[in-house]
Amino acid sequence: MTEQNNAAGRVAIVGGGLAGSLLALSLARQGIGVDVYERRSDPRVDQSGGGRSINLGLSKRGIQALSEVGLLDEVMPLTVAMAGRVIHAPDGSTRFQPYGKDRGEVLHSIDRNELNRLLLDHAQRHPQVRLHFEHRLARIDKDARELEFEHGEQRVRVQPAWTVGADGAFSRARREMQRGERADYHQEYLEWGYKELSLAALPDGGSRIQLEALHVWPRVHCFFVSHPNRDGSHTLTLFLPHEGPDSFATTREPAQIRALFDKYFPDLVPLLPTLVDDWNRHPTGSLITTRTAPWSLDEWIVLVGDACHAVYPFYGQGMNSAFEDCSALMAALGRHPGDRRAAFADYERTRRPHTDTLAELSKANFVELKQKVQSFWFLARKRIDVALNRLLPRTWLPLYTMIAHTTMPYGDALQRARKQDKILVGAASAAAVAAVAALAFGAWATHLI
Amino acid sequence: MTEQNNAAGRVAIVGGGLAGSLLALSLARQGIGVDVYERRSDPRVDQSGGGRSINLGLSKRGIQALSEVGLLDEVMPLTVAMAGRVIHAPDGSTRFQPYGKDRGEVLHSIDRNELNRLLLDHAQRHPQVRLHFEHRLARIDKDARELEFEHGEQRVRVQPAWTVGADGAFSRARREMQRGERADYHQEYLEWGYKELSLAALPDGGSRIQLEALHVWPRVHCFFVSHPNRDGSHTLTLFLPHEGPDSFATTREPAQIRALFDKYFPDLVPLLPTLVDDWNRHPTGSLITTRTAPWSLDEWIVLVGDACHAVYPFYGQGMNSAFEDCSALMAALGRHPGDRRAAFADYERTRRPHTDTLAELSKANFVELKQKVQSFWFLARKRIDVALNRLLPRTWLPLYTMIAHTTMPYGDALQRARKQDKILVGAASAAAVAAVAALAFGAWATHLI
Numbered sequence: 001m002t003e004q005n006n007a008a009g010r011v012a013i014v015g016g017g018l019a020g021s022l023l024a025l026s027l028a029r030q031g032i033g034v035d036v037y038e039r040r041s042d043p044r045v046d047q048s049g050g051g052r053s054i055n056l057g058l059s060k061r062g063i064q065a066l067s068e069v070g071l072l073d074e075v076m077p078l079t080v081a082m083a084g085r086v087i088h089a090p091d092g093s094t095r096f097q098p099y100g101k102d103r104g105e106v107l108h109s110i111d112r113n114e115l116n117r118l119l120l121d122h123a124q125r126h127p128q129v130r131l132h133f134e135h136r137l138a139r140i141d142k143d144a145r146e147l148e149f150e151h152g153e154q155r156v157r158v159q160p161a162w163t164v165g166a167d168g169a170f171s172r173a174r175r176e177m178q179r180g181e182r183a184d185y186h187q188e189y190l191e192w193g194y195k196e197l198s199l200a201a202l203p204d205g206g207s208r209i210q211l212e213a214l215h216v217w218p219r220v221h222c223f224f225v226s227h228p229n230r231d232g233s234h235t236l237t238l239f240l241p242h243e244g245p246d247s248f249a250t251t252r253e254p255a256q257i258r259a260l261f262d263k264y265f266p267d268l269v270p271l272l273p274t275l276v277d278d279w280n281r282h283p284t285g286s287l288i289t290t291r292t293a294p295w296s297l298d299e300w301i302v303l304v305g306d307a308c309h310a311v312y313p314f315y316g317q318g319m320n321s322a323f324e325d326c327s328a329l330m331a332a333l334g335r336h337p338g339d340r341r342a343a344f345a346d347y348e349r350t351r352r353p354h355t356d357t358l359a360e361l362s363k364a365n366f367v368e369l370k371q372k373v374q375s376f377w378f379l380a381r382k383r384i385d386v387a388l389n390r391l392l393p394r395t396w397l398p399l400y401t402m403i404a405h406t407t408m409p410y411g412d413a414l415q416r417a418r419k420q421d422k423i424l425v426g427a428a429s430a431a432a433v434a435a436v437a438a439l440a441f442g443a444w445a446t447h448l449i
Numbered sequence: 450m451t452e453q454n455n456a457a458g459r460v461a462i463v464g465g466g467l468a469g470s471l472l473a474l475s476l477a478r479q480g481i482g483v484d485v486y487e488r489r490s491d492p493r494v495d496q497s498g499g500g501r502s503i504n505l506g507l508s509k510r511g512i513q514a515l516s517e518v519g520l521l522d523e524v525m526p527l528t529v530a531m532a533g534r535v536i537h538a539p540d541g542s543t544r545f546q547p548y549g550k551d552r553g554e555v556l557h558s559i560d561r562n563e564l565n566r567l568l569l570d571h572a573q574r575h576p577q578v579r580l581h582f583e584h585r586l587a588r589i590d591k592d593a594r595e596l597e598f599e600h601g602e603q604r605v606r607v608q609p610a611w612t613v614g615a616d617g618a619f620s621r622a623r624r625e626m627q628r629g630e631r632a633d634y635h636q637e638y639l640e641w642g643y644k645e646l647s648l649a650a651l652p653d654g655g656s657r658i659q660l661e662a663l664h665v666w667p668r669v670h671c672f673f674v675s676h677p678n679r680d681g682s683h684t685l686t687l688f689l690p691h692e693g694p695d696s697f698a699t700t701r702e703p704a705q706i707r708a709l710f711d712k713y714f715p716d717l718v719p720l721l722p723t724l725v726d727d728w729n730r731h732p733t734g735s736l737i738t739t740r741t742a743p744w745s746l747d748e749w750i751v752l753v754g755d756a757c758h759a760v761y762p763f764y765g766q767g768m769n770s771a772f773e774d775c776s777a778l779m780a781a782l783g784r785h786p787g788d789r790r791a792a793f794a795d796y797e798r799t800r801r802p803h804t805d806t807l808a809e810l811s812k813a814n815f816v817e818l819k820q821k822v823q824s825f826w827f828l829a830r831k832r833i834d835v836a837l838n839r840l841l842p843r844t845w846l847p848l849y850t851m852i853a854h855t856t857m858p859y860g861d862a863l864q865r866a867r868k869q870d871k872i873l874v875g876a877a878s879a880a881a882v883a884a885v886a887a888l889a890f891g892a893w894a895t896h897l898i
């Protein structure tokens with residue numbers, strides 16, 4: 001059975017996740033009618049969706065986008081501030097590294113599903129927005145400008161004014177849009193997977209580890225990251241190789257699970273009394289980087305978020321960059337009133353270089369999280385960066401600060417960090433030369449006397 | 450209607466193109482039963498398949514693989530030897546660059562479809578091979594180890610002992626094999642497309658341009674390459690940007706087509722009396738590079754040729770490398786008797802780095818063909834390479850020679866070429882130093898007198 005849905009003159013958004021629901025609100029606020037089509041059931045009704053999504057760190061870019069739709073005041077109470085990282089060494093000792101020079105430069109831990117529900121609530125309340133759950137995109141007829149969804153046994157066909165693909169890393173909208181076109185596409189999996197575990201709160205609601213921080217247990221072979229929840233619990237995410245020795249493949253039986261933790265995370269064992277059950281109940285996730293071009297077709301369809309650039313979660317910028325895409329798209333539409341084709345092209349041209357940079361930074365931060373946060377030189381470098389930032393708060397910005405605590409485009413941030421690196425290396429060399437000169441002068445002076 | 454096809458204990462090859470039919474012969478010669486499933490109709494019956502495939506230059510690697518199945522003596526009469534490149538300058542002047550130091554180092558121009566028909570003839574005659582045309586792979590059930598083909602209105606399901614995906618750059622076998630797996634995949638289109646035209650023979654069967662050569666009309670904005678045919682005609686392939694000024698997008702009307710040729714290829718205009726008709730009759734092709742991993746799943750399915758590494762045609766190694774894949778796979782199976790999983794892994798581990806190198810070389814040769822073959826320095830360097838190769842035939846091998854005229858693995862060839870480059874640069878620097886020293890000594894000696 002086929003149903004026609006009156007979508008004429010309205011925008012169709014494929015995907016009602018974070019980016020899709022935020023963009024629906026942005027468009028609606030400009031008086032544009034929006035239909036959101038989501039494959040899954042309404043997450044506000046069916047709340048079983050957990051266990052597979054890394055907790056998110058909301059940072060400056062995401063905050064900016066939420067402010068633009070007037071939702072920041074409602075979102076912030078759902079978050080727990082994280083002022084820095086607590087590094088847990090194998091011997092059980094800990095060390096705190098602040099994220100920035102002051103309390104303004106913090107990240108905000110938030111439950112992805114909770115944020116999604118809030119965005120959907122607001123979208124639903126807006127008279128310009130209609131939400132359609134359990135609508136799975138089956139096909140796009142590009143000539144007819146028609147989307148076809150599977151809805152239970154029904155086929156629903158709609159002809160929107162234009163379309164946004166916000167349906168994530170395995171975007172069907174992208175695939176349908178690019179079918180038969182000369183599209184570039186790259187996908188690359190990390191050899192490591194992840195699994196979520198939970199660190200329960202104390203009976204009085206207190207936290208077993210410092211609450212207002214991101215915790216990292218860096219080991220070269222694997223590592224844990226944890227995000228705090230408002231109830232005092234923490235969501236732990238283990239990153240571990242999929243295959244090989246001490247991997248997800250070799251960690252299935254209770255004895256194997258316990259052995260892995262005894263070997264790498266003995267300090268966590270007493271905190272995780274239901275470890276084996278949790279391990280088996282939670283699926284093992286995979287991590288993917290994707291890049292693609294083009295991001296749009298004519299004046300009719302455009303992509304945002306993971307649908308056009310999925311990144312590894314190690315810089316905590318997946319959601320933040322997806323939200324920033326929505327702002328960038330809205331801004332491009334504003335710059336080209338009445339010429340959507342030009343707006344889409346402008347959006348891609350100005351935005352894609354920066355999300356490409358983010359993909360590389362997110363890969364590089366994998367190495368940092370698993371390994372470098374333990375290294376003396378890495379820490380020394382971090383301290384110099386923070387100290388210089390305190391001395392010269394406007395001119396010297398550590399890369400992490402620029403990515404997490406500013407809205408400077410990712411590519412510009414990287415370029416500036418590289419310049420700073422050069423200055424540091426130059427200064428270090430000059431210092432070394434001065435030291436040698438001073439020694440030589442000392443020797444000469446001594447000789448004179 | 451569904452049909453079961455008795456494939457038990459036999460190998461299924463998806464794709465009856467060059468690699469698929471050659472591999473069928475290789476396996477059959479070892480007494481292994483093979484079913485070849487080809488999406489298209491039998492090209493020996495329906496000969497309309499032309500107009501979209503670049504003529505091929507058979508070189509050493511392909512020759513080696515054809516020798517292994519005992520077909521070289523039948524293939525060679527179908528070819529025209531090409532002793533080098535004839536470069537056509539914009540002013541109509543020409544220059545000949547030999548491919549190697551002697552007449553043994555030549556390429557062999559062959560019609561792709563003719564070679565395919567010959568391979569299929571031989572496969573069909575072999576009692577171990579069965580050919581199935583118009584069988585389009587629809588689905589692979591990896592758990593059941595079952596392939597499902599669409600054959601007209603029928604669905605044909607087979608459960609072969611194991612499977613080879615030899616179904617080209619848009620391989621369905623690859624997609625089905627990798628579905629739900631953590632597979633890396635990269636695809637990238639060239640901004641340039643291609644179109645084939647034909648340069649007819651003279652009425653007496655003679656050639657209008659030198660027969661036994663590859664001809665190149667290098668222009669920075671576009672270029673022609675031509676391969677000779679046995680009847681004295683040449684298949685011309687124009688490479689031109691898809692979009693922008695003077696592109697396929699702006700060259701549709703007769704006046705536009707003529708203007709393009711008047712501007713860039715005035716010397717070709719008198720040779721192409723049916724230019725406008727040919728232009729409109731032949732489709733515009735696209736060029737894609739793909740890379741992927743893994744190439745196999747367990748002990749049951751493995752990929753060869755374009756299905757795992759499509760490259761641009763600019764090094765003339767697409768068919769040659771696909772044939773070499775077949776040899777490499779057969780060799781790996783020979784190294785691991787009774788352990789197909791190990792053989793597949795070994796094949797990928799030893800082969801993939803070299804096809805990755807080939808992809809890069811094929812991209813780099815695009816620049817060479819369109820531009821550098823005109824440059825003084827490029828030609829000087831080529832001459833030095835050839836001269837050194839004449840002087841030191843065993844120790845000094847130009848990169849092109851190693852790729853086209855040896856079976857040295859692609860990666861090893863590139864490494865060796867880089868070493869030679871360093872020696873050349875070192876020698877040039879030493880020569881410069883010696884020259885300066887000689888001048889200085891001369892000046893000093895003059896001063897003494």
